[in-house]
Amino acid sequence: MPNLTLTEVETVLHETVASFPHDPCLTCECFLGLVARLRLDAGAESQPLLDTYKVPRQEMHSCLGCDPCPPGNRYAQYIQQKQAAKLITL
Secondary structure, three states: OOOEOHHHHHHHHHHHHHOOOOHHHHHEHHHHHHHHHHHHHEOHHHHHHHHOOOOOHHHOEOOOOOOOOHHHHHHHHHHHHHHHHHHHHO
């Protein structure tokens, strides 16, 4: 998948944050994993937005065990879409 645009990054983040069942999801490894992946896949114009989601390491925590886990599910969906896009372009 080519570099994500700022609009694409905003959409993923907005949809994911809107789905949080708990406020601590913002510092959960499930959500922060998605943010880290977006950082790798996004263009330079998205980096300041992604920086707003950085948290000190001591504030990060493991998955709360929510079932379902909306940020974890969104991350998995993103990876699946990315892999599907690769298969189509090969």
